[in-house]
Amino acid sequence: MSQNQNIITLTDLYLKRGGKPILSNLSLTVPRGKITAVIGPSGVGKTTLLELIGGRLRPDTGYLLVEGLSVPDLGRRDLFELRKRLGMLFQNGALLSDLDVYENIAFPLREHTRLPEPVLRQLILMKLELVGLRGARRLMPDELSGGMTRRVALARAIVMDPKLVMYDEPFTGLDPISKAVIFKLIKKLNKTLSITSIVVTHDVGEAIQIADFVYMLGEGRVLASGTADEIQNSARDDVRQFLQAQPDGPVPFHYPATDYFNDLFNKDEQI
Amino acid sequence: MISAVRSIGAFSLAVLAASGRACILLIQMLGNIPTSVRRYELLVEQLFHVGVLTLPIIIVAALFVGMVLALQGYNTLVDFGAESSLGLLVALSLTRELGPVLAGLLFAGRAGAALTAEIGLMKATEQLAGMEMMAVDPVRRVLLPRFLAGVISVPILAILFTAVGILGGYLLSVDVLGIDQGVYWSVMQEGVDFQQDVLNGLFKSLVFGALISLLAVFIGYDARPTPAGVGAATTLTVVLSSLLVLAVDFSLTSMMF
Numbered sequence: 344m345s346q347n348q349n350i351i352t353l354t355d356l357y358l359k360r361g362g363k364p365i366l367s368n369l370s371l372t373v374p375r376g377k378i379t380a381v382i383g384p385s386g387v388g389k390t391t392l393l394e395l396i397g398g399r400l401r402p403d404t405g406y407l408l409v410e411g412l413s414v415p416d417l418g419r420r421d422l423f424e425l426r427k428r429l430g431m432l433f434q435n436g437a438l439l440s441d442l443d444v445y446e447n448i449a450f451p452l453r454e455h456t457r458l459p460e461p462v463l464r465q466l467i468l469m470k471l472e473l474v475g476l477r478g479a480r481r482l483m484p485d486e487l488s489g490g491m492t493r494r495v496a497l498a499r500a501i502v503m504d505p506k507l508v509m510y511d512e513p514f515t516g517l518d519p520i521s522k523a524v525i526f527k528l529i530k531k532l533n534k535t536l537s538i539t540s541i542v543v544t545h546d547v548g549e550a551i552q553i554a555d556f557v558y559m560l561g562e563g564r565v566l567a568s569g570t571a572d573e574i575q576n577s578a579r580d581d582v583r584q585f586l587q588a589q590p591d592g593p594v595p596f597h598y599p600a601t602d603y604f605n606d607l608f609n610k611d612e613q614i
Numbered sequence: 615m616i617s618a619v620r621s622i623g624a625f626s627l628a629v630l631a632a633s634g635r636a637c638i639l640l641i642q643m644l645g646n647i648p649t650s651v652r653r654y655e656l657l658v659e660q661l662f663h664v665g666v667l668t669l670p671i672i673i674v675a676a677l678f679v680g681m682v683l684a685l686q687g688y689n690t691l692v693d694f695g696a697e698s699s700l701g702l703l704v705a706l707s708l709t710r711e712l713g714p715v716l717a718g719l720l721f722a723g724r725a726g727a728a729l730t731a732e733i734g735l736m737k738a739t740e741q742l743a744g745m746e747m748m749a750v751d752p753v754r755r756v757l758l759p760r761f762l763a764g765v766i767s768v769p770i771l772a773i774l775f776t777a778v779g780i781l782g783g784y785l786l787s788v789d790v791l792g793i794d795q796g797v798y799w800s801v802m803q804e805g806v807d808f809q810q811d812v813l814n815g816l817f818k819s820l821v822f823g824a825l826i827s828l829l830a831v832f833i834g835y836d837a838r839p840t841p842a843g844v845g846a847a848t849t850l851t852v853v854l855s856s857l858l859v860l861a862v863d864f865s866l867t868s869m870m871f
Contacts, residue, residue: 397747426749437744440736451748454755499748 350375350507350539351396356405358391358563365391366402367563373507378533378540380554382547384585384594387560389543390434393509396541397431398422410506427455430500430508430538434515436492438484438499444471445480448499455503470498474528490521497528507539508532514546526553547586551575559585561594636832639753643761643831646754656759664725664760665767669774671724672717676775679716680782683707688791697791701798702805704783709806709815710871713776715863718822720775721768722855726830729760730851733834734844742835757831764827765820772819814870821862826855 351373358366365388373379381389394400395407401415408414412425438447448467452458458466471477474494479487487495493513500508510529514522526549532538544550550557551571559567559574559582567574567582575586584592600606650656687703733756736742742752780802787793806812830851837847 399743399746423749423751426747429747431744431747433740433744433747435740437740439741439744440739451750454748454750503748 348375349373350410351541352406352408353392353395354406356395356402356407358388358395358400358402360391364563366395369405369560369564371558371565371568373539373541374556375539376533376537377555378529378542378553380542380544380550380557381560382544382550382557382585383560383566385545388563389545389560390511392560393431393511393541393543396509397426397429427451427503428506430503430505432493432496432500432508432510432513434512436484436496438487438492438496440484443481443483444476444487444495447484447495448502451499451503466502467498470502473501473531474498475524488521490517490524493517493521493525494528497525497532501532501536501538504536505538507541510540510542510544512544512546513542514544514549522549529553547588561585632836635836636828639757639832639835640828642753643758646751646758647762650754650758650762653759656755657762660759660763661767664721664729664763665770668721668724668767668771671720672771672775673778675716675720676713676778677782679712679775680704680708680779680784681786683712683779684783684786684791688787688793697793698797699801699805700787700791700793701783702801704787705780705802705806706811708776708779708783709811711815711863711867713779714772714815714819714822715859717772717775717819718768718826718859719856721764721771721823722826722830722859723852725764725767726826726851726855727848729764729827729830730834730837731844731848733757733760733831734837734839734847737835737837738839738841738844740839752835757835761827761831764830765823768823768826769816769819772815772822776815810871814866818863818866818870821866822859825858825862829855829858 349372351371353369353371356366356369357364369388369392371381381392383389391400395402396409396414398414398417406413409425410428412421414422414425417425438444439450442450445467448470449463452463452466467480468477471480474497476491476494476498479491479495484492484495513525513529517525529540529542530553533540542550542553551574554571557569557571557574558565559577561581567577567579569577574582577583577586581593583589584594590596683704684700687700688697691697691700691703733742736752736756742756745752745755784795784798787798788795833847833851833854834844837843
């Protein structure tokens, strides 16, 4: 794929935190206008990947291009300019707790534009209508359910009409109806607004259904990649363990520990 | 033994590193002042939260402190027949020391703790990270208005504390202890120097305001983003800013008077 078709290109990305490698030699591309899912067990560096793309973290080595710009080399001003074209949906919504739904969605517009109030209102109501919460605009964040919070956060993430939206675990902790709503919205936004989407999740079923292209991460790098069918037919044990939800396998059930027998009858009785 | 030395070393390094981060934050905030002038409504909102809402505790405390000062002062002065100087004693104690220091301590307990908890919770719930991803600088949008509001509020609260304290002293001296009201005010007028006493006291409160507000926003911003981390940060703000207010007060007093 040429550079122009990919909105994001990561090459040999390496990141260490607290002496432990989180990502090692991670390379992947995100095609423009498509939904790309990044799946993998918890703690494998999926959210870290989004923080790298958004420029909140810098990799130790490697190349990271977003819209042709090398994110780690961007100055603060350029980085903030780039972020205006990106949207991010945090797992807990990250809504500002002292503002109501309407003002939360207005927040990026008020900060970055000087639109007259009637225009602002129309824009916000259009986004709220899209997520089905136009009637909830005067509610405070603590009055919203988990699914509603995520829908409001989604409306806020797209209010600046971004080119790319990153979804961090969008399906986690939702009831089936809310899950289906978020699923439908991600699809709809991708289709109607041509927004490129990166969905980071450990919900295999949803990821495989929604994505045009899937990456599975493990041990800080890409274990498998391809279309949903290709991933599902992967011969790798670690990929199959994850997809088939087996409790033990290449990803061990036990956290590394000393010998069980010695530990049980240890005379020193160290905890 | 070695582990004790090591932990002292690690603690000193951590304190130094935190001081460095606090200085960087202060520079970032000061650099953002020109752009934040345009958004004065954010400052006004915070002035209400940290300043106006601290008023009740300041007024009630000042009233009692003024009355206690008058009572204790009277009991001592009356032995020397100097009870007519009671107004001066109350006024000097309040303008030079008790006004700025107690207003600072009360501000740290009421508003400083609230600022740290609010910013710490915003960090723990990813609200600050969310802002950054929306290309909004949390230092400019969240921290700076709160810091400035603290710097502006504390001197005003200290002035009010002093004024209400003097009135409390007046109520007790004149209405209860029978001091002549003309004497109460005239000794004050003669004995209190505007520059030496009032302005120095005001300067102290400005320093305390800056110190407490910087500590409160920094500790909140630097807090571990967990419930325990936010709790510890809130306690640290109150303890550290109270101790620093007292220590800095001693240094300033030894230089000024």
